[in-house]
Amino acid sequence: MADQNQGQSVIYLDHAATSWPKPPAVMEAVIQAMINDAANPGRGSHAMAVRASRVLFDTRKQLSRLFNIKNPNDIAFASNTTMALNMAIKGWLKPGDHVIATSVEHNSVRRPLYYLEQKIGIQVTYIEADERGNIKLEDVKASIRPQTTLLIVNHSSNLLGTILPIADIADIASKHGIKLLVDAAQSAGVLPIDVKGMGIHMLAFPGHKGLLGPQGTGGLYIDPELELEPLLHGGTGSQSEALEQPHVRPDRYEAGTQNTPGLAGLRMGVQHVLNEGIQNIHTKEWALTQRLMEGLLPVEGIRLLGPEPGEQRTGIVAFHVEGIDPSELSFILDQHYNIAVRAGFHCTPLAHACAGTSATGAVRASVGIYTTEAEVDALAEAIKEIALQYRA
Numbered sequence: 001m002a003d004q005n006q007g008q009s010v011i012y013l014d015h016a017a018t019s020w021p022k023p024p025a026v027m028e029a030v031i032q033a034m035i036n037d038a039a040n041p042g043r044g045s046h047a048m049a050v051r052a053s054r055v056l057f058d059t060r061k062q063l064s065r066l067f068n069i070k071n072p073n074d075i076a077f078a079s080n081t082t083m084a085l086n087m088a089i090k091g092w093l094k095p096g097d098h099v100i101a102t103s104v105e106h107n108s109v110r111r112p113l114y115y116l117e118q119k120i121g122i123q124v125t126y127i128e129a130d131e132r133g134n135i136k137l138e139d140v141k142a143s144i145r146p147q148t149t150l151l152i153v154n155h156s157s158n159l160l161g162t163i164l165p166i167a168d169i170a171d172i173a174s175k176h177g178i179k180l181l182v183d184a185a186q187s188a189g190v191l192p193i194d195v196k197g198m199g200i201h202m203l204a205f206p207g208h209k210g211l212l213g214p215q216g217t218g219g220l221y222i223d224p225e226l227e228l229e230p231l232l233h234g235g236t237g238s239q240s241e242a243l244e245q246p247h248v249r250p251d252r253y254e255a256g257t258q259n260t261p262g263l264a265g266l267r268m269g270v271q272h273v274l275n276e277g278i279q280n281i282h283t284k285e286w287a288l289t290q291r292l293m294e295g296l297l298p299v300e301g302i303r304l305l306g307p308e309p310g311e312q313r314t315g316i317v318a319f320h321v322e323g324i325d326p327s328e329l330s331f332i333l334d335q336h337y338n339i340a341v342r343a344g345f346h347c348t349p350l351a352h353a354c355a356g357t358s359a360t361g362a363v364r365a366s367v368g369i370y371t372t373e374a375e376v377d378a379l380a381e382a383i384k385e386i387a388l389q390y391r392a
């Protein structure tokens with residue numbers, strides 16, 4: 001895919017961080033919103049402010065279709081997954097609560113949990129995933145205590161690509177009256193998600209990855225039965241005379257001016273996903289990962305992380321080549337081959353510990369809807385060439 005602004009062609013394999021490029025309709029919608037609907041949504045009753053509010057509502061409706069959410073107002077917008085996870089974790093947990101999470105969680109789960117452990121005395125159990133990122137359902141059951149009020153699960157690991165069985169985990173949670181928070185950073189837009197059918201109480205999702213929207217977008221679905229303490233307090237454009245944060249949704253969880261142009265773009269991103277079909281996107285991305293793994297396997301000293309070839313995974317292939325520092329490898333890919341990947345620890349040291357790459361880190365390649373077979377082949381060829389030069 002041509003990076004026209006730079007006048008050169010980049011092979012972009014960093015979709016797990018943020019998707020690029022965005023569909024043309026997304027970019028057009030951002031510009032159109034800035035031209036036509038740029039007033040403050042929910043503040044004022046003039047025509048442009050009403051149009052801005054409409055943009056937000058239409059985006060909520062579109063997301064509701066994708067995630068099978070009955071009431072669009074049960075979605076609160078956030079600027080990214082991290083904010084949505086903070087809204088859920090800090091909004092739900094109380095002193096003395098016990099939380100179960102997994103060892104493939106991102107720091108956006110681990111750090112707020114650590115903060116609350118230190119600050120208000122919650123307790124956390126991390127279920128150990130195996131080397132490929134799978135957890136045992138018996139371990140979930142065995143970790144439950146009388147004080148357990150929340151289970152947090154990463155739908156798909158951002159290092160390993162492993163897909164966790166959300167519906168089975170939800171079953172355990174519901175039998176014990178525990179709420180389930182799903183981190184859909186790597187699954188929204190690429191795996192089917194049905195909050196009702198899968199028993200999800202809170203779903204934190206980014207707008208800027210698989211949903212193809214601009215950066216600065218994301219959100220949290222909150223089950224209508226659930227009452228969270230708001231993360232932010234402030235103006236909502238409603239009940240201005242009241243000192244207390246309004247209870248009406250989504251205002252309760254959306255203090256401050258929302259990102260209307262970004263959300264206009266997100267609406268078109270979700271539309272694009274719906275038009276393509278989630279299953280088609282997943283199948284295409286899975287096939288690309290299989291091709292990439294096949295291309296990488298002959299490289300001397302390579303270790304591929306995550307599920308075995310042939311098994312289910314999202315569009316992520318992380319690897320380590322013995323004797324080559326991942327950061328150096330990604331630097332060479334960038335500088336000499338114009339291939340963008342991400343090296344290091346990917347904000348998930350626990351998943352690296354499971355994979356046995358805590359000492360070295362890894363290189364992560366991740367594909368998206370516009371990735372071609374030729375692009376993943378180019379990465380495999382580049383790695384072969386670099387490895388040969390290292391061994392020479």
Ligand SMILES: Cc1ncc(COP(=O)(O)O)c(C=O)c1O
Nearest residue numbers: 016080081082106108158185206
């Ligand atoms: C599993 C997971 N959770 C949370 C995040 C944080 O997402 P964001 O950058 O949207 O805050 C990421 C980012 O890559 C992720 O992969």
